[in-house]
Every structure is written in structure tokens, then in C-alpha cells.
Amino acid sequence: MKNMSDTRGRSLSLAHLYVAYSALALGGLAGLLQVLVRSGGLTLPAGIDYYQILTVHGVLLGLILTTFFIIGFLHASIIRTSGPYSNRSIVLGWLGFWIMLIGTIMSASMILLNEATVLYTFYAPLMAHWLFYLGLTFVVVGSWFSGAAMISAYRHWRKEHPGQTSPLLTFMAIITIVLWIIATLGVAGTVLFQLLPWSLGIVERVDVLTSRTLFWYFGHPLVYFWLLPAYMAWYAIIPKVIGGRVFSDSLARLSFLLFLLFSIPVGFHHQLVEPGIDAFWKYLQVVLTFMVVIPSLMTAFSLFATFEIRGRELGAKGLFGWLRKLPWKDARFTVPFIGMLAFIPAGAGGLINASNQMNQVVHNTIWVTGHFHLTLATTVVLTFFGISYWLIPHLTGRVLTKEMNRLAIIQAIVWTVGMGIMSLSMHAAGLLGAPRRSAFSTYGDAPQALAWIPYQAAQAIGGTILFIGIILVLYIVVSLAFFSPKGTETFPVADSGSAKTPKALEDWRIWLTILTALILIAYSVPFIDMIQQAPPASKGYRLW
Template sequence: MNNSSAFIKVDRRDGKLAMAHFYVAFIALAIGGLCGLLQTLVRSGKFELPAGIGYYQILTVHGVVLGLVLTTFFITGFQIAAVSRTSGTLTNGQRKVGWAGFFLMTIGTVMAATMILLNKASVLYTFYAPLQAHACFYLGLTLVIVGSWLGGIVVIMSYVKWRKANPGKPSPLLTFMALVNSLLWFIATLGVAVSVLTQLLPWSLGLIDTVNVLLTRTLFWYFGHPLVYFWLLPAYMAWYVVIPKVIGGKIFSDSLARLSFILLLLFSIPVGFHHQLVEPGIDPGWKFLQVILTFLVTIPSLMTAFSLFATFENFGRSKGATGLFGWFKMLPWGDARFVVPFIGMLAFIPGGAGGMINASHQMNQVVHNTIWVTGHFHLTIATAVILTYFGISYWLIPHLTGRTLTKKLNKLAIIQGVLWAIGMTFMSGAMHAAGLLGAPRRSAFSTYLNSHQAMEWIPYQVAQAVGGTILFLSIILMLYIFINLAFFAPKGEQEFPVGEVAEEAEKTPMVLENWKLWLGLSAALILFAYTIPLIDIIQNAPPGSKGYKFW
């Protein structure tokens, strides 16, 4: 990329909007990280929670605050900054929509968090009936989702404005990717919105006596699996567009990057049944169909891996690297903006393999509802995704605050990433191993302490506590770096790195921006995968459940 565009600044007003989201996200990291540490200590059998705090209370805090609040706020802030940087400064109207979304999300977060802390919503974050939370919990998370829709509308408005000003041209790659992720989020959250507004919220308010448990779970997993890709696609944005610039290389292929995002939009939503393979009431044929669609998601993931390592190899060979892996030594191993996300990339390899096991009709029977699944989540979202978010923070936060990533902070950031990798190796590795031995997920140690089988799980529970402690130290270091980059680092200019496409790459076809085609295909796949099963679930519903209240 030429130097003239290297320091294009995100407008200060847009930067304030993005930073507001990041402040909430990192507060969530502190709270959720502490609850995660407490969970691992309790599961080790060596620690009891004080002041009558319940295990499932902190489990819910950990899941909601990290899985929904941290990610949604960070993604919204990052995407707003990305479209401002690549499609132009937001208009006053767009900015007002963005601020309205932020305040709705914040109010909703406070409402939901209050209910959890009062132990009136210990429902394990998955909204699973027959567990019933206080109505304020459901209302709060509804506001979070509606607020995030407004953040997505800002992205759509920016995209439309750019396309009108540049007819016949491919949109900026980062803007295109943010648009795809926003569209995925709109479509996916319709499921949980319908579940909450028509079943769970009226049930909690006492307006209806019972709910269709299988319907609520099906609607949740219609949302729950694409939620994973909502988390993942911003990491892909950084991997495809930012990392090539950070290492000094070029984007391997603009077309391949766009196609992989389109495929993820198509195949990430109509696959929720693979989370329900052991549940009765769903025809096995429809489960099998969605398993097939689930495995199709591996195609864009493999495309991404190919593109990334092709970028790395092209860069290395441009610097004179020879041999099969000579390029590996040429990568900037002293730059935290590369090293920390790269650790996340490596973690995604075993994480993806574990996901294929989870989605398999046969192997899922072995690991379903064991702590293996928790270990899988911690390799994917809590390592591949979160470490990439941290890597983004190391350049985006100082860019927005007018500060610089100093050599000292860069060194601390690399240490933070390495600590995370070590802690997660202990914790996630122990979770996978204990899961294969049958250790359940979501369970406090005391619930199976007297079980003979539980004795063989104890070493793995202790290893989880060791890993959790190391991870919490890494979180403290991350928060220290964030506070410095936001308030105390030296004033200066930090680049928002946006890579250029390699000269030899093929021209991007405009069909990739034919939204009538792609959204139509997405709707067709969803209707095909869900219409008949949902009709069957509704028509043949068992007696409704009155549920178990936590308030």
C-alpha cells in the first residue's frame, strides 16, 4: 500500500462512537474473566464461592458477559470504525443511529446483568426452557439485540452511500465484510427474537402458562450456530485485510475473500439442528440434512486458511525466502499486531477439527453435553476469535485515541498472547480430555463429587484451574495494555492497516455484490431446512412446561 493512504484517520467523532463500544467490551472482559476463573477454581474442588454466590450464577455471568456482551460491543465498534475508514466518514444521521444503538445495548446489558447478579436469571446463557429467568433478563437481552441491529444499520447505510457514489465498482473489502456480518446477524437474531417475544417473555410475565420447549430450543439454535460466525467473521476481516498490511505483504485474492464470506452467509444459518442431534421430536432426516449443510461450512474455512498462508508465503518469497517453509522465518515475530492473531489462527486448526466432531451424527454421541464441547468453544471463540480481537485492539485503540503502541506495550502484548496460549492449552486441553471420559459440562464439582467415575476427572479439573489462573493473569495484562492505549500511551499517529490486493489477483466480479441473489439463496436454504420441521414441532408439541423459576 502506498504511503499516502497509510495514515488515513478515522474521523474523531466516529472514533468516539467506536471507543464507547470498546469501553463496555473491556469492562465485560474484566467481569467475565473473573467469573471464569472462579468457575475453574470451584470445579477443581479446592474452592467454595463466598457470600452464598451460586456456581450457576457465575456460569451465567461468564457466558452472557463474554459470549454476548463483550463480542457484540467489540464487533459493533470495530465494524463502525472499519466502514468509517474504508467507505468514508459517517454522516450525522448515521452517527445518531450508532449512538442510539449503543445506549440501547448498554441499558439492556445493565438490565440483564442486574437480574443475573440478583440470582434471578441463572439460566446458563442459552435461554433454555424449562429454566425460566426474570422478565427483565429477557427484556434486557432483547434491547441488546435491537441496539446491535442499529449498529448494523449504520454499516448498511455506509455501504449504500458508497455504492451510490461509486456505481459499477466493488465496494471496499472491509466494508463488504462488515455488511455480510451485519446481514448474517439480522437473519440469525430473528430466531431468538421470535423465541423471546412469543414464548419466553410472555411466559416469564405470566401472560401464558406454558411454552413449547422444543420450539424455543430450535429457535435458539437457529440463532446459536450463526452466532459463532458473527463472532468469527470480524476475526476473518482482520486476517484477510489487516494482517497482510501488518506483515508488509498483499492480499492474496479479493474475490476469494468475498466468496468465502458469501458462503459463510449461506451455510452458517440453516444448520442449528446439529446442536440438537440427541433431542427427540425432530425427524432424523432433517437432522441429517443440516449435518450435511454444517460440513459445507468447512469449505470457506479452508479457503480462508489457503488464502492466509498463500499471503504469508508470497510475502516471504518476496523477501528472498527459499525452501518449503523458508517464508515462515520472514514473518514479523516481534510485532504483536501479527503474533497475537497468528496464535489465534493456529488455535483455530484443532478448534475446527473439534467442530467437525461435534457436528458429526455419530461422534457427537460421545461428546454431547460433556465438557469437551466447552473446551471446543474455548479454542474457537475464546482463543482464535478473542486473541484476534486483542490483536485488533493493539492498533485500533491507539488509532482512535491518537496514541501509539510503544515498544514496551508491544512486548507486553506478545507476553499477553503467549500467556493466553499457555493457559488455554492447560484449560481447553483438560476439558477435551475430561470430556472424553464423560465429565459433564455446566456442572459444579460438588454435583458429582461422590461419583466413583468422577475420581478420574479430578486431575483434569485441577489442570483447568491452573489454566484458568494463567488466563486471568493474561486478562489483567490485556486490561493494563488497553487502559494505557486508551489514556496514557504517548500521543502520536497509529496506522489503521488496510492491505492492498496483489497485482496478479483476478478482477473481482460484481456478481458477488448481487444481494438479491445471495439473500434469496439464503432465504431459500433456511426455508428448505426449517419449514417442515417447525410445522411438525408446532403441530405435534407435547404438553407445555411450566418451568423452573429462578426468582
Template sequence: MHKTIDEYGKVEEKETALVEKEEKSPSMKQKLTASFIRVDGKDAKLAMAHMYVAFIALLLGGLAGLLQVLVRSGEFTLPLGIKIGYYQVLTVHGILLALILTTFFIMGFQIASISRTAGAFTNVQRKIGWTGFWLMLVGTAAAAAMVLLNKATVLYTFYAPLKAHWIFYLGLALVVVGSWLLCIMQILKYYRWKKENKGQTSPLLTYMAVVNSILWITCSLGVAVEVLFQLLPWSLGLVERVDILLSRTLFWYFGHALVYFWLLPAYMAWYVVVPKVIGGHIFSDALARLSFILFLLFSFPVGIHHQLTEPGIEGFWKFVQVVLTFFVVIPSLMTAFSLFATFEMRGRELGGKGVLGWFKNLPWGDARFLVPFIGMVAFIPGGAGGIVNASYQMNQLVHNTIWVTGHFHLTVATAVALTFFGVAFWLIPHLTGRTLTPKLNYLGNVSGILWGIGMLIMSLSMHLAGLLGAPRRSEYSTYGGAEMAYDWIPYQIAQAVGGTILFIAILVIMYIVVQLIWFAPKGEEEFPVATVAPGAEKTPAILENFKIWGVILVALIVFAYTMPIIDIISNSPAGSKGFMPW
């Protein structure tokens, strides 16, 4: 602690700041006095490699987002110098933020989490990991080059029969294969730990990372089949036609589980990290594991709820998947309960009285808590909107309107993103051997609050415009002066205001991240990992029996998809040739 302050050269000022902070947040005191278990240096290097890519993606993807909201407000056009179109910018935005930022951050975070809680990876495992990282990076560069050359303006969902250059698909395939290697690295480590610690319950963070790795491999199989067996041969000219509905169904088998792949690492932070940050305990180890297993199971037999308004899929099977979709309500309610129980217990421990008095005792000044907390709050309307989207008939009112964009900017782009930033604020200094100073902590809070305000404005106006019919993924247009389209314009201007605030938040975050990587004072930053409350019951061993869960998972997938896929293949029209209408 003192060393940190010495390096600053402003001893008195900093000490006051720290004392204030200690009063506000008792956990800060522990943080500054304890010595911590650190992530192994070699593992830290691998994790950090992912962080660099993730945050470069954030900056560029965020810039693309800013351009989009400005153009769609109708008040701006892309400068003539930029020979790049709206949909190209949109493709960049979607790919960099939804696929690259998320995948790289998640892999980095999970590797660090496993190394921290189950010990260092072996050299072989680490080699597998580095191979995966480079494959993902090469793949990203290849796909990005094609997008920038305007050979792949197909958005991040790349729906056929829009046909991109084959290098684009190959790049995506490399990203997926690279991510598999990273997942295999994590799963290998987990089994080694189990072998070395027979009969013991695995560390919770490691377990959660492994569940998410299994989820990712299982879901990306769908998109891998689509890309490797359908789109790649088709774009290479080896086959002339592609089965459109099949490709979409494979995509959405992947695409919905993808959102849980984003969400579960945020839940890792919510269940295990945040309780430690506030000085509390894990509410229940067993329930946390159970909720992860339920998310794994109910991520898959549900993808068709993205295809409710499509021809060629029987209403009955759409409805079956709608019902299965709603099963995730159960682990979601469990999570909400656990989190607020942890908060309340800690708040009361600190002397909070009355029904809600405990609330003000939480460490509101600590960015590691406040920033993810804003994300949690956004997840409540995000989840509610999701219920509307998945509700079969109700989907027709909002499908492909900008309501949907508003929805996932609350879920992935706020709940998940803010949690990731809240994690980065301690994870990056932990990995680089620096510290989150009070000033950077303060800026972290500023970025979280800016994000919250910007997103409130942008997402709310997206939801409202969507209810009025405004389509998503569309350039500014007056639609021939139609009265209905005229009503959308004020909301589009509001989106530009919100989007601009969000971009400012991104700049603040980039400043913090750069500081934490290269300039913040050297020291030890804690990787917070909460433990279960004393006297908690032992976690049932069945939760670690992946054979059983694997069988149930496969059974659910087979049940939900066999009939629809047979229908699609046996009733399919002649496939489609490719189009490049951009």
C-alpha cells in the same frame, strides 16, 4: 516518529528499540514513516464507546471464569462473603464474554472499519448508531441486574422451562434491537457508498462488515422471536405455557449463526489487516468475498446440529442439517489457503528460501501479527473438534460434556478473542490518537503467549475430561464417590491452572488497553488495510449482488427448517410452565 520518542524522554534507548524492531519487521518502518488515513473523529468516539464496554466485560467475565475453574478444581470454595452461587457466576461468565464482549467489540470494530475504508458516516447514520449503543448498554445493565439479584440464573442459553425474571428477557431484547440499529447504520453507509461510486467494487473491509451485519440481523431474528413472542409474555404471566422444543430450535437457529458472527470479524482482520501488518498483499479480493458469502449462506440451515440428541426432531432432518453444516469446510479451506499463501509470498519476498524457510521471516515480534497468529493456530484443532461435534452419531459421545466447552474455548475464546486483542492493540490507539509503544507491543506478545499456554492446558484437559464423560456446566462434585468421576478431578485441577494463567493474560491485556486509552504517548497509529496485489483481476460484480444471495439464503433456510418446524408444532405436547430451581 521523533515526536513520539521525545515525549518519552528516553531518546537513545527508544531509538535502539525501534531500530531492532525495524529489522525484525519491515512493516514497522512503513508504519512509522507513512501518514495514515484516519477514522473520522466522531466515528472514532462511537467505536471507542463500544471498546470500553467490551473490555469491562472482558475483565468481569474473565474474573467469573477464574472463580469457576477454581471452584471446579475442588480445591477452593467461593468465599462465604460472596452470596453468589456457582451457576450465577457461570451465567455472568457466559453472558459477558460470549454475548457482551463479542457484540460490543464487533460493532465497534466494524464501525471503525467502514469509516476507515468507505469514509465517515453521516450525522443521521451516527445518530442511529448511538441510539443502538445506548439501547444495548441499557439492555446489558438490566439483564446484569437480574443475574446479580439471582433472578435469572439460567445461563447464557436461558433454556426454558427455566424461567428468569421478565426484565432479564427484556434486557436481552434491547441488546438485540440495539445491535440491529448498529447494523442498519452500517448497511445504510454501504448503500450510500455504492450510490456515490457507481460501478465500483466496494472497499473489502466495508463489504465484509456489511455481510456480517446481514448475518447478524438474519440470525438474531430467531432469538428475537423466541424472546419477544415466547419467553417475555410467559415470564410476564400473559401466557401460562411455552413450547420448549420450538424455543430451543429458534435459539439454535440463532446460536450457530452467532458463532460465525463472532468469527467473521476475526476473518476481516485475517484477510485484510494481517497481510498489511506483515507488509504483504491480499491474496485474492474475490475469493475473500466469496468465502464471506459462503459463510453467510451456510451459517443458517445448520442450527439443529446442536440438537442431535433431542427428542421430537426427525433423524432425517437432523442429518440434512449435519450435511449442510459441513459445507462450511469449503470457505474454511479457502481461508486457510489464502492466509498461508499470503504469509509464504511475503516471507519469500523477504528472502526466505526452501520449503519452510519463509516462515522465519515473518514479523514474529509484532503483536499485531503474533497475537492473531496464535489464534489462527488454535483454530486448526478448534475446527477439527467441531467436526467431531457435528458428526451426527459421534456427537453422542461428547454432547454436553466439557469437551464442548474445550472446543469453543479454542474457537471463540482463542481464535476469535486473540484476533480481537491483536486488533485492539492498534485500533484503540488509532481511535484515541495514541501509539502502541515497543513496550506495550512487547506486553501484547506476552499476553498472547500466556493466553496460548493457558488455553492449551485448560482446553486440552477439558477435551480429555469430556471424552471420559465429565459434563459441562457443572459445579465440583464427586458424584457419590463414583470411580469414573474420580478420574475427572486431575483434569479439573489442570483446568484451574490453565484458567489462572488465562486470567493473568487478561490482566496484562487490561493494562495494555488502559495505557492505550489514557496514557500511551500521543501520535498516529496505523489502521492497517492491505490492498490487492498489483495486476489482480477485477472482482466479479455478482459478489455484491445481495439480492441473489438473499434469495439463496432464504431458500436454504426454508428448505432446512420448514419440515422440522411443522413437525415440532404439529406434534407438540402441551407447553411447559416455568421453573426456578436455583
């Protein structure tokens, strides 16, 4: 029975990963076309719109790739550390997968048919076909079923092990999926009760400020839904890869709880230039946004302490001698480590975006896109690639060969070079005022556009290099899934040590109560104001 459950769990995780990398292939191609159009070097054929491929790129990579990969990884992490799924969890997991897949096909089909060219944020008053909104609803609801499978497995483990501290990786997975479920209540609310009835013609108008606020209630914690699985690997897997152990189990759990608390009630910092929200509430949420620096610094301290301790165990001397002792030829370490380093400038850019005064300079410029590509497309995605290089062969019963390991490191270097060129040019062009989403042909005779041209050429060069990186990673993934030699690839999980973890860190009543209070403080009065002082709602229009 145990082996049967393991097999079923592996198949469930693999199905999610296959969809994720399929989204990478299509979304990556759309990204290449996008930067070529922005540079003025490509004219799309008749029937294909620039904003259509922009929507394909954003939705498939920002929502579909990440959500499917993360859920697949979380399933595998819980099964690895807490045991095989029960029949109930398997059924819930597969139900969630198929609902999400159906929703993905529905939404993607509408985008490809140019019936949902509403960009990644699908802001009103842009209006999409109702099937697009229904598909998004399916994706969200399906993810809730997947979350129910994980929570059921976690509750079963706690019932079977009363009084014991849950495995660290399982605990982190549950924090991640709880964050996702609470955050998606916002986007589900605006889609189900505003955008879907609006696109069906049931209601004529929609309140734009309310819909944008509900979106960003979801949109910022989405960033941490991307980041926390990467942090899971950094905290609990990378130490095992380098031969070390978790620096502190308690510190790791506390940092994840703080990310849960301070990532949700902060959506207003994406709306700093919008009218209709009192400055006090914007200020409060900016303060809460900056609180996330605390668990970020805790994470950095924990990781580099782990690296230094292991390096000195291997005989390192001097202030930075431990760096030479790290396994730089192991893609399981090197690829995520590059992602860690990228998070230093990415985090600094995030502080600028969240600052009221500095945000005025970069708001809605391509600086924001450059920041987005440093956080998600470098820090998160490179860590996901590093996870895939051992997780996929682990799930398929194959091994990461020396040749694939070497190619994986080359792929990471190619990706880093391409992203460095593209992201830096985006930041620079943004400081010169280059708009965030416009195509080259829409600039007209704006004199400042001349200053943007060199940077957009650099974006095209960087984007082309990135597409080569996508081809490489897809080749590696297919090889590891279907063609590598049969064998056993371990799922590395580091020892958490013998120090006792305070029980309060796993008392969900405490943390969910605090989280609920923070959300109510941050959003209840502003929402009342929005409803009481709402302007006439907006009619919709389509972008095409």
C-alpha cells in the same frame, strides 16, 4: 466537516470497545471463580451460587464482550475504507449503542441479583426475571440500529460510486452484520413471543422444543458472527502488517458469502440427541454444516499463500523458509497468528461435534466447553486482542509503544499457555464423561468422578494463568487508551490488487435469495411438524 465526522466515528467505535473490555474484566473474574469451584478448591460465600457465576461468565463474554467489540470494529472498518459516517449513520449508531448498553445493564443486574440464573443458553423450562429477557431484547434491537447505520453507510457509498466494487473491508463488515441481523430473528422470536410473556405470567406454559430450535437457529451463526471479524483481520489487515497484499479479492468475498449461506440453516446439529425432530432434517443440516469446511479451507489457503509470497519477496528459500521472514516481534501479527493456529484443532473439534455418531460421545460433556474455549476464547479473542493493540491507539490518537508491543506478545504467550492447559484438560475430561456444567460438589459419590479430578485441577491451573492474561490485556488496553504517547497509529488495510472482481459477488439479490431458500428448506417442514405434534407445553421453574 470531514474531521468532525472522523471524530464522531472514532468516539462511537471507542465507546463499544470500552464496554467490551469492561465485560471482559467482570466475566473473566467469574470464569476464574468457576474453574476454582469446579476443581473443589474453592467454596463460594453464602449468597453466591455456582450457576450464577457460570451465567455471568457465559453471558458477559459470549454475548456482551463479543457483540460490543465486533460492532465497534465494524464501525471503524467501514469508516476507514468507505469514508466518514453521515449524520444519519452517526445517530443510528449511537442510538444502537445506548439501547444495547441499557439492555446489558438490565440483564446483568438480574444475573448478579440471582434472578436470572439460566446459564448462557437460557433454555426453557429454566425461567428468569422478565427484566433479563427484556434486557436481551434491548441488546438485540440495539444491534439492529447499529446494523442500520452500517448498511446506510454502505448504500451511500454505492450510490456515490455507481458500478464500482465496494472496499473489501466494508463488504466483509456488511456480510457480518447481515448474518447477525438474520440470525438474531430466531432469538428475538423466542424471547419476545415465548420467554418474555411466560416470565410475565401472561402465558402459563412454553413449548421447549420450539424455543430451543429458535435459539440454535441463532446460536450456531453466532459462532460465525464471532469468527468473521477475525477473518476480516486475517484477510485484509494482517497482509498489510507483514508488508504484503490480499491474495485474492474475489476469493475473500466468495468465502464470506459462503459463510453467510452455510452458517445459518444448520442449528439442528446442536440438537442431534433431542426428540421431536425427524432424523432426515438433522441429517440435512449436518450436511450443510460440513459445507462450511469449503470457505474455511479457502481462507487457510489464501492466508498461507499470502505469508509465503511475502516471505519469498523478502528472500526466503526452501519449503518453509518464508516462516522466518514473518514479523514475529510485531504483536499486530504474532497475536492473531497464534489465534489462526489455534483454529486448526478447534475446527477439527467442531467436525466431531457436528458428526451425528461422534456427537453422541461428547454431547453435553465438558469436551464441548473445551472446544468453545479453543474457538471463541483463543482463535477469536486473541485476534480481537491483536486488533485492539493498533485500533485503540488509532482511535485515541496515541501509539503502540515498543514496551506495550513486547508486553502484548508476552500476554499472548501467557494466554496460550493457560488456554492450552485448560482446554486440553477439558477435552480429556469430556472423553471420560465429565459433565459440561456441573460443579464439583454435585458429583456426589459417582465413581467415575475420581478420574476427572486431575483434569479439573489442571483446569484450575489453566484458568488461573488465563486470569493473569486478562489482567495483562486490561493493563495494555488502559495504557493504550489513556497513557501512551500522543501520535498517529495507522489502521492497516492491505491492497486488494488490480484483478477485476465479478459483479455477481456483490449482487445481493442472488445471495439473499439463495440464503432464504436454504433457511426455508432446512426449517419450514420441521417447524410445521413441531407445531402440529407439540406435546403439552412445559411450566417454568427457577434454578435457585
